[in-house]
Amino acid sequence: MKSPQIISSNYIIRPFKKEDALLWQTWDIDPEIQVYMPEPKNEVHDISIQYEYIGECENDEDGYYWSIETKDGATIGTVSLFEINPYHKTADLGIVIGDKEYWGKGVATEVINTIKEHAFNTLGIERINAEVEEENIPMKKVFEKTGFKQDGIFKNARIKNGKRINVLHFGICNTK
Numbered sequence: 001m002k003s004p005q006i007i008s009s010n011y012i013i014r015p016f017k018k019e020d021a022l023l024w025q026t027w028d029i030d031p032e033i034q035v036y037m038p039e040p041k042n043e044v045h046d047i048s049i050q051y052e053y054i055g056e057c058e059n060d061e062d063g064y065y066w067s068i069e070t071k072d073g074a075t076i077g078t079v080s081l082f083e084i085n086p087y088h089k090t091a092d093l094g095i096v097i098g099d100k101e102y103w104g105k106g107v108a109t110e111v112i113n114t115i116k117e118h119a120f121n122t123l124g125i126e127r128i129n130a131e132v133e134e135e136n137i138p139m140k141k142v143f144e145k146t147g148f149k150q151d152g153i154f155k156n157a158r159i160k161n162g163k164r165i166n167v168l169h170f171g172i173c174n175t176k
């Protein structure tokens, strides 16, 4: 689906551009960025595969995919609503702030609050789901700050560094 441009107080949340793929190549091999990802890449994908991915996102009928840009034009991350289920009015949320200079400055909190309002008020989504590895403290904090509640735990759900680890399930619903 075509992702609309959304403006928050400090960021422009816009559809992907081809140039974004070059940044993703650097984020994909940064161990600090990859550490809590479901399947850490730690390898550079050929740029043609990244371009293919942009095309797949644009054609995905069940998802919206955006880059996060500062108002002075720096591209610093991505955010998505995917696996949208129009019957149950649900969506999954994913976010990466790939420019580490911006970590701990409230970017994810502002962007998720903005995407949440867009989902509830414009897209008619009533519940947003998200998964986070138990040790991802910053992401758990972001969910707390944006009103998500932990409502489940998948024990031993993933393998990290040879060990089975837990994944927490978070959600937020706009109905009581």
Ligand SMILES: CC(C)(COP(=O)(O)OP(=O)(O)OC[C@H]1O[C@@H](n2cnc3c(N)ncnc32)[C@H](O)[C@@H]1OP(=O)(O)O)[C@@H](O)C(=O)NCCC(=O)NCCS
Pocket (backbone or CB within 6 Å): 032, 033, 034, 036, 037, 095, 096, 097, 098, 102, 103, 104, 105, 106, 107, 108, 109, 110, 131, 132, 133, 136, 137, 138, 139, 141, 142
């Ligand atoms: C997780 C992530 C999205 C957070 O983005 P962010 O813009 O830095 O988040 P915010 O600044 O809005 O909030 C982060 C909070 O965690 C806190 N924090 C960060 N590291 C911490 C740590 N080691 N221990 C305790 N708190 C920590 C920050 O202080 C901040 O809380 P505060 O506002 O109360 O001070 C970002 O670190 C990231 O993209 N990481 C790599 C990819 C990833 O893990 N994505 C999520 C997969 S589910």
